Amino acid sequence: MTQIHATALVDPAAELHESVQVGAYSLIGPHVRIGAGTVIGPHCVIEGHTTIGEQNRFFQFSSIGAVAQDMSYAGEPAALEIGDRNTVREFCTLNLGTAKEDGITRIGSDNWIMAYVHVAHDVRLGSHNVLANGVTLAGHVHVGDWVTIGGLSGVLQFVHIGSQAMVGFQAHVSQDVPPFMTVDGNPLVARAVNLTGLRRRGFSNERTTVIRQLHKLLYRSSLTLEQAVEGMTALKGLRPEADADIDTMLDFLAAAKRGIVR
Known part of the structure; x- marks a missing residue:
C-alpha cells in the first residue's frame, strides 16, 4: 500500500x-x-x-x-x-x-x-x-544532457546550454553555451573543452581530439562563426567515430538564438 x-x-x-x-x-x-x-x-x-x-x-x-x-x-x-x-x-x-x-x-x-x-x-x-x-x-531555458552548472549561477531567459558543457561557479549565463565547453564568469567567458567530464563519460582520445579541434576553430582561430562552421563541417569523415559529436555542435550552432558565448 x-x-x-x-x-x-x-x-x-x-x-x-x-x-x-x-x-x-x-x-x-x-x-x-x-x-x-x-x-x-x-x-x-x-x-x-x-x-x-x-x-x-x-x-x-x-x-x-x-x-x-x-x-x-x-x-x-x-x-x-x-x-x-x-x-x-x-x-x-x-x-x-x-x-x-x-x-x-x-x-x-x-x-x-x-x-x-x-x-x-x-x-x-x-x-x-x-x-x-x-x-x-x-x-x-533549454539544457541538454550531462551538463554541470555550478552553484549560484543564473541562466537568462531563452538561453540554451549544449550537452556535455560545464558552467562554473557564480556564472552569469546570458548567451548560449555550445556543447562540450567549459564556461564561467561575469561576463561569461569560454575557457576550454570540458575534458574531465568527457573522459569520465568514456569519450575516446579520438573523439576528444576532434572536440578540441572544434574548440580551436570556434575560439582560438580568429574566425567568424560562419568560417568556424565551415571548418567544422570539413572535419567530418576524417575520424568517423567523432562525426556524431561534430553534428551535435553544428546542430546547436544552427539553432542558437541568443548568440553563443565567445
Missing part, C-alpha cells in the same frame, strides 16, 4: 502508485500523478497538472508544480513533466509551463538537483545533469 504519513494531505483524485511514500505535512493536489518508488519528503507541496515518473526523491520543503512566475500568466492550461530517478534537494521550486510555448515544463531523468534550485516555466532540462546549490534557470 502507498505509505502516506498521517499528517500529509493527498487529494483523493491524485494518482499515486502503491509504492509511493509521502512524508509528514506534505500536500499533493488533485491533478498529480506519481510513479512507482518515488519518495516525497516532509513539508513538500506538489500541485498543478504534474506528472512524476519512477524512483524520484524529493527532499523537504520543495514546491513542485506551482504556476509560472510570469506576470502574463492568466491561468491557461499548463503542466510539469518529470522523468525517472531524479533527486531534488531542499527548497527547490519547479514551475508549470505557459502558453508562450506548449504549456509544459519538462525535466528528464537521472538529474541531481541540489538545494534552492529554481526551474522556471517552459524550461527543458535533459537528463544526467547536475545543478548545484542556488542555480536559477529562467523561463524557456
